[in-house]
Amino acid sequence: MTSVLGHITTAEFPPEYKKWDYPPPDRLFDAPVNVVVAADKKKVAENIEKQARYVNALCIWTDCDREGEHIGYEICEAARKGNQTLDIKRAKFSNIERAHIINASKNLINLDHKQVNAVASRIELDLRIGYAFTRFLTTSLRTLGGPFQSLLLSYGSCQFPTLGFVVDRYFRVRNFKPEPFWGINVSHKREGIDVNFNWARHRLFDRASVIILYERCLLAKKAKVTKVQEKPTKKWKPLPLTTVELQKMATSFLRMTGQQAMETAEGLYNKGFISYPRTETDRFDPGMNLRALVQKQTQSQAWGDFAQNLVDGGFQQPRQGRNDDKAHPPIHPITFATPSALNDQEKKIYEFVTRRFLACCSEDAKGVATDVDILYGEESFHAHGVVVLEQNYLEVYVYEKWTGSVQLPKFTVGEVFEPTEALMTEGKTAPPNYLTEADLIALMDANGIGTDATMAEHIQKIQERDYVRTVPRTNRASEGANDSEGGQPARGGRGGRPTRGGRGGRGGRGGGTTANGRGGLMEFIPTQLGVALIEGFDRMNFETSLSKPYLRKEMELKMKAICEGRTTKEVVLDESIQQYRHVFMQSQQKLSVLKTHASRAIGNQHSNPTDHPQRRATNPPYSECAQEEGTPIIEESGLVGNTGKEKEETIGLFRKESMPVAFVLANIPIHVSLTLSASTYDSSSHAPRPHRAPNVLSENAPYSTTWGNSYGSWGAVVMLYHSG
DNA sequence: GCAAGGTC
Numbered sequence: 001m002t003s004v005l006g007h008i009t010t011a012e013f014p015p016e017y018k019k020w021d022y023p024p025p026d027r028l029f030d031a032p033v034n035v036v037v038a039a040d041k042k043k044v045a046e047n048i049e050k051q052a053r054y055v056n057a058l059c060i061w062t063d064c065d066r067e068g069e070h071i072g073y074e075i076c077e078a079a080r081k082g083n084q085t086l087d088i089k090r091a092k093f094s095n096i097e098r099a100h101i102i103n104a105s106k107n108l109i110n111l112d113h114k115q116v117n118a119v120a121s122r123i124e125l126d127l128r129i130g131y132a133f134t135r136f137l138t139t140s141l142r143t144l145g146g147p148f149q150s151l152l153l154s155y156g157s158c159q160f161p162t163l164g165f166v167v168d169r170y171f172r173v174r175n176f177k178p179e180p181f182w183g184i185n186v187s188h189k190r191e192g193i194d195v196n197f198n199w200a201r202h203r204l205f206d207r208a209s210v211i212i213l214y215e216r217c218l219l220a221k222k223a224k225v226t227k228v229q230e231k232p233t234k235k236w237k238p239l240p241l242t243t244v245e246l247q248k249m250a251t252s253f254l255r256m257t258g259q260q261a262m263e264t265a266e267g268l269y270n271k272g273f274i275s276y277p278r279t280e281t282d283r284f285d286p287g288m289n290l291r292a293l294v295q296k297q298t299q300s301q302a303w304g305d306f307a308q309n310l311v312d313g314g315f316q317q318p319r320q321g322r323n324d325d326k327a328h329p330p331i332h333p334i335t336f337a338t339p340s341a342l343n344d345q346e347k348k349i350y351e352f353v354t355r356r357f358l359a360c361c362s363e364d365a366k367g368v369a370t371d372v373d374i375l376y377g378e379e380s381f382h383a384h385g386v387v388v389l390e391q392n393y394l395e396v397y398v399y400e401k402w403t404g405s406v407q408l409p410k411f412t413v414g415e416v417f418e419p420t421e422a423l424m425t426e427g428k429t430a431p432p433n434y435l436t437e438a439d440l441i442a443l444m445d446a447n448g449i450g451t452d453a454t455m456a457e458h459i460q461k462i463q464e465r466d467y468v469r470t471v472p473r474t475n476r477a478s479e480g481a482n483d484s485e486g487g488q489p490a491r492g493g494r495g496g497r498p499t500r501g502g503r504g505g506r507g508g509r510g511g512g513t514t515a516n517g518r519g520g521l522m523e524f525i526p527t528q529l530g531v532a533l534i535e536g537f538d539r540m541n542f543e544t545s546l547s548k549p550y551l552r553k554e555m556e557l558k559m560k561a562i563c564e565g566r567t568t569k570e571v572v573l574d575e576s577i578q579q580y581r582h583v584f585m586q587s588q589q590k591l592s593v594l595k596t597h598a599s600r601a602i603g604n605q606h607s608n609p610t611d612h613p614q615r616r617a618t619n620p621p622y623s624e625c626a627q628e629e630g631t632p633i634i635e636e637s638g639l640v641g642n643t644g645k646e647k648e649e650t651i652g653l654f655r656k657e658s659m660p661v662a663f664v665l666a667n668i669p670i671h672v673s674l675t676l677s678a679s680t681y682d683s684s685s686h687a688p689r690p691h692r693a694p695n696v697l698s699e700n701a702p703y704s705t706t707w708g709n710s711y712g713s714w715g716a717v718v719m720l721y722h723s724g
Numbered sequence: 725g726c727a728a729g730g731t732c
Binding site for chain 1: 725726731732
């Protein structure tokens with residue numbers, strides 16, 4: 001038994017392609033690519049080769065994912081060098097429970113060459129495209145002089161879309177035009193409790209209409225209770241922990257960067273305290289003995305009692321997420337770590353991993369929700385209250401709170417009362433926030449940019465290249481780009497409609513996990529250089545955008561097609577190289593466009609980009625909806641989700657009754673039928689919460705329409721509102 | 725000096 005450490009080989013160009021200026025970068029699209037043992041893996045390869053001489057069979061136990069399959073192939077090749085007649089098999093396993101391993105040993109299979117070929121294609125494409133565009137960018141902009149003389153301008157299939165996300169959000173914030181709206185807020189004091197009734201119409205963008213409706217309310221004087229409903233409700237415990245989720249939580253709550261979180265987690269893994277930290281799996285194998293792991297935590301000062309309670313009968317099997325990478329279990333504590341054995345960062349990550357794990361093994365929080373509807377004149381209003389009865393998992397999972405726990409006083413159906421107060425309120429729509437690292441990771445995840453192990457690296461990379469910077473989140477209210485709900489009543493837990501822009505942090509939604517008000521939260525802002533690169537590329541290449549996640553997604557789909565035997569490595573390489581070469585030629589021809597944008601960045605390289613109000617008038621950003629004609633009806637649009645991953649995001653909030661039928665986001669039309677219902681997405685439970693918006697249009701309205709986006713995957717919840 | 729992926 002011996003081992004490797006990741007890939008053994010690496011792909012590289014022959015030495016005659018070493019220089020940056022000659023042969024010209026476009027030659028890298030058809031230059032030979034040599035696969036050689038990586039410089040730091042020579043000993044690993046030699047070891048395999050040598051060991052192979054003494055045996056007649058080899059069994060490969062690498063991760064059972066695509067990359068693991070390729071590494072398995074690399075091992076094969078190294079071993080065959082030493083022993084051509086070796087009988088090579090592969091074990092298929094997804095955890096290291098005794099029975100599972102024994103079963104895998106008894107059922108050895110062959111390497112899957114389709115998966116190997118899929119990865120080989122990725123490796124070759126990344127190499128060719130990355131080198132070609134990096135050299136092209138760096139050398140051709142060098143002639144601009146100034147800082148460009150010494151800048152390294154890299155292009156990568158992951159780093160550029162990552163930069164694209166940051167730039168996109170930046171302009172969505174900058175170009176946001178606040179719009180005033182008006183509403184009616186009814187409140188009533190009873191049993192010492194101030195009850196807020198939210199207007200069923202939420203808000204209208206026409207002041208005169210609101211005045212009329214408001215006056216009708218006042219004229220009616222009395223409100224009538226039309227519905228009172230009390231029902232049990234719960235807040236779901238979190239899903240088992242994945243790498244992406246770990247990074248999102250660490251960057252939001254532990255004041256760490258994704259990179260730091262991963263390094264720390266890896267340290268804990270190497271010391272044997274936590275399981276492997278790079279996993280996409282959010283479901284535990286039913287065969288795993290989780291109780292034993294809980295038992296180990298009973299000795300903790302901080303959460304030992306909670307763990308003991310689970311051991312004493314409170315234990316519940318964790319929820320089963322939808323993702324399984326078939327290579328690793330969700331991240332969980334392996335053994336108890338005394339706090340004194342850990343440094344500060346390790347303590348934070350270990351505590352988080354453990355609390356998350358214990359939360360997964362406990363029960364959902366439980367409460368009672370009360371809904372009261374009233375009719376005031378002809379207008380409907382709604383009050384919602386929640387009383388938390390059992391905290392359960394929330395006792396140990398301190399990163400979440402179930403707020404919005406407002407107790408409503410007693411109301412009876414049919415009763416009539418005169419509201420204490422009815423006010424007409426005014427506010428204006430607010431821009432989204434700049435991206436946080438958690439938002440960025442969520443976007444990368446949803447769009448398939450990078451892997452669990454590399455996302456943080458890509459984010460680091462675009463900072464190293466000075467394409468983006470991070471700045472502490474400030475309250476932008478003072479800029480006047482504010483805000484806000486104006487006099488709108490505070491929303492209860494349920495009404496969490498994302499009225500405030502794509503609001504990546506999900507702050508304020510679903511109650512409780514808000515990042516608001518905490519110091520130290522960093523936001524990503526592009527530098528002038530970053531903006532120039534994205535702008536330049538977007539303007540040079542019309543049909544294929546390098547700044548959007550589309551191309552990476554396409555590569556992902558092609559890899560999948562190879563794995564499923566629908567195409568071959570040769571076909572994919574051929575197609576893709578041709579496609580990229582075309583984009584490359586186009587970029588060469590339109591170099592002047594890029595140069596114009598880049599030269600703007602010279603001089604004030606280190607200040608924030610200034611306004612580019614006309615940006616992409618003809619080429620809307622990846623996640624933004626553009627109306628074909630007429631005035632924009634999109635008030636705000638949020639992130640793009642991915643139905644396959646149980647991610648529903650609101651991508652548009654409409655406020656006109658008549659909608660144009662076609663929206664164009666990019667080049668792939670996707671046919672969807674819009675259901676006219678709304679839902680809020682509860683980020684903590686990952687559960688879509690169906691929610692009929694009060695004055696949503698008829699559910700059967702014929703709004704089947706054509707949407708396009710740049711990914712090929714998406715999941716949208718569209719909300720439609722009357723404008724009155 | 726360049727990519728992205730694996731790993732320590």
